Amino acid sequence: MKILIHVILFAYFSFFTAQIASAGPLRIMSESYPPFSYKVNGHAEGFVSNIVNILRGQLGEEHTEIVFLPWARAYQNLQNGRADVLYPMVITAERKKLFKFVGPVFTSNVYFYRKKGANVSFISIEETKKNSRIAVTRDAAYHQILFETGFTHLDVSSCQRLDFLKLVKGRVDFVPMGERIIQGFLKKYPELDYSMFEKAGPALFTVDTYIAFASHVPDEVVQRWQNALDEIKGNGIYQFIIDSYFEQHND
The missing domain is CATH 3.40.190.10 (Periplasmic binding protein-like II)
Known part of the structure; x- marks a missing residue:
């Protein structure tokens, strides 16, 4: 099942290579929080990481590195503008004032x-x-x-x-x-x-889980990510990833 997910990711990256990219490479962060996100042999894994990777492929961001940091440090980096994206993140009243969001990616x-x-x-x-x-x-x-x-x-x-x-x-x-x-x-x-x-x-x-963007990221960039997420929700790719990961982790 895991191999099949990677085949789909590769196919999606190849198909969308010619898509319009966002304005410059984004500095993307995550924390080790299985099964949402974790690192295996230097690569980001987990069902939200796979969703993010598909969106990166659609938007020309597939070659940017996903940096794994402890949550508190990553959160501070996003808040201070030293990074652009952090996932996964749950929206709270305080966070609505600080960040922009794409999602939900999970409930x-x-x-x-x-x-x-x-x-x-x-x-x-x-x-x-x-x-x-x-x-x-x-x-x-x-x-x-x-x-x-x-x-x-x-x-x-x-x-x-x-x-x-x-x-x-x-x-x-x-x-x-x-x-x-x-x-x-x-x-x-x-x-x-x-x-x-x-x-x-x-x-x-x-709780609804989202991909968070720093306040300095242009609204049009955030909207492109939201549109890309809506597209994979509509064509079944999103649900396939969710179902595959819960079949793997909850058996």
Whole structure:
């Protein structure tokens, strides 16, 4: 299945070589966040990376490098104008003021997860705002959304892997995570396994994931990326990539 995805990517790049390119090469960043994006042998992999690669091929950006950075550093680079694109990113109220967006490229319901068998629970989400210890990644969407909605006991980490390690060690009660991506995320870390955790309580919220552009990127460039995304959604390529990755990561 993975080979077939790469064949489709190559065919799409070849077909759109003559398409109109955006104004100059874009400086594109991502973080290691499986199954959205991660690096294998120096190349960007993951289902959102494959979507981004197809869009780059359509728009003449296929030869630009995708740089992988820790989330906080990449976020700061985009905010300060030292880079042009960062993916994947969830829109929050704060981010709407800072960036431009193309998408959505993915939608998922977010739940709290606890260590399997742990004696922690809650009756209402309001209860967890005051009484629960929750691990979140600094400046990540879940951090911003929970903070904006009144959660006060947030234990901030530098990455989501550390969030789950804190959960394993009993340092926190819950970690928020999208239900459609948690299995693919945990598979990349040998010390973590999906069987170690369980969903707790109702869905917290639904998040849409986007490709974010710095505020200095011209609107016409952003619109070309949106048009290219709309095209692959219309012709079935987008859905094929999504279905293929979830078949691979959630078996």
